[in-house]
Amino acid sequence: MSIPPAASPHEHIIHLSWAYLYSAALNAVAELGVADRLEGGPKSAATLAEELGVQAQPLYRALRLLATVGVFIEDEGERFALTPAADVLRTNVPGSMRDGVLMVSHETFWRPAGKLATTVRTGETQFAHIFGAPFFEHFARDPSIGPIFHRGMASFSDSENAAIAGSYDFSRFQRVVDVGGGHGGFLIEVLNAAPSARGVLFDAAHVLRDARIAAAGLAERCELVTGDFFKEVPGGDCIILKRILHDWADQAAIDVLRVCRRALTEGGRVIVVDTVIPPGNEPHAGKLLDVLMMVSMPGRERTEEEFRRMLAAADLRLERVIETPAMLSLIEASAA
Incomplete structure (x- = not known):
């Protein structure tokens, strides 16, 4: 989603x-499940509001705003329809970003x-001051919030995993350990691309409860191991750290x-x-x-x-950086 172009520097600052x-607005329509209601075709805000049990006028105004940036489109009869961007807000569509939106736009x-x-003045995040605990401790202790984060991360990853896994030759490895690998989406793609390799999905127990390894038909080639990556991780000739560092x-x-x-x-390689x-x-998603x-x-x-420098401090040597079709790159490191 992009902000509409501005005619002057003043308007540019206002839009930002x-x-x-x-x-x-994205958070609201994702939480309400508006996109799911439009799968069968355009509907008015009044119809949507009745189906969702919400107020029609506020819903109309939120949808009208999103339509200006290509998320939904309004016709002359004041009915809203899906656009390609709105379509990925549907819950069960392949590559759905609904959970990702709910995570990034969450109050945390x-x-x-x-x-x-x-934060700029002090150099410290204000997260603990606001929520009473650091980020991961807050998510771990509140059972209503933790799933938002883990499902959101899986949502982001699902749209990029295949492209990233296809950018590197994992077939050279025998035992691939995905450290902090979440529900296993990336490791599944790696193991599919390297059929002779075995995998280890390593994460906290409450995360691995929703692991997808068995559903992907890889239970016999991949074990689930719980633990703390600050203390110990399983051994292997390929150790992956995706969105961890x-x-x-x-x-x-x-x-x-x-x-x-x-x-x-x-x-082996990290x-x-x-x-x-x-x-x-130049704009880059990493800067955001x-x-x-x-x-x-x-x-x-x-x-x-x-x-x-960071790898060197850990007795590792940076071998190369491989760009991928996603916003992420692969940083390959060997023992120094």
């Missing part, structure tokens, strides 16, 4: 200033973002890499899958994600040189 309203992200000036400050990330280095078998921030002023990490977590997105 109220861009959060697009996120608010936007409330700390509202305190960005304080960016959650943590440098020293904590180095600690995780050191644990992985100890578990790496001879000749594969970090994260955004790599390019130089210059970096600020998201800054306001809610202790983490950050990194440049290639920052990855190189």
Whole structure:
């Protein structure tokens, strides 16, 4: 979604200033399940409101705003229909982004973002001050919030996993360990691309309860292991860290890499899958994600040189950075 072009610098700043309203509208229609109701064709806001048990006028106004940026479209009869962007808000469509929207637009992200000036002044996220505990502790202790995060991460990953897995030759490995691998979406793609490899999905017990490995027909080739990646991870010749290091400050990330280095078998590789921030002023999704990490977590997105230094501190050597069709890159590292 993009902000409408502005005619002047003043309008440009205004549009940027109220861009959060697009996120608010997206969150509302995703939570209500509006896109699911339009699968059969256009409907008026009044019809949608009756079906959803909400108020027609506020719903109309939220949909009208989203229609200006290509999410839904309004016809001359004031009926709304799906667009390609709105279609991915449907719950059961392949590649659905509904859970991803509900995660990113959840208050656990936007409330700390509202305190960005304080974060800039102090260098510290205000998350714990707002919610009473650091990010992951807050999600772990509240059973109503944790699933929002894990389903949201799976939603983001599902749209990128195949493209990322296809950008690297995983067939050379015998035992692939996906550290903090969530529900297993990426590991499934890796194992499908490397049919002779065996896998280990490593994460917390409450996360692995929703693992998809068995449903993908890979139960005999992949084991589920619970644990803490700050202490120990299973050994293998390929250890994957996808969207893990960016959650943590440098020293904590180095600690995780050191644990992985100890578990790496001879000749193996650590594969970090994260955004790599390019130089210059061009837009890059990693620059947005970096600020998201800054306001809610202790983490950050990194440049290639920052990855190189961090890997070296963990007795690893950066071999190469491989761009993928997704926003993420593959950072391949070997034992130094």
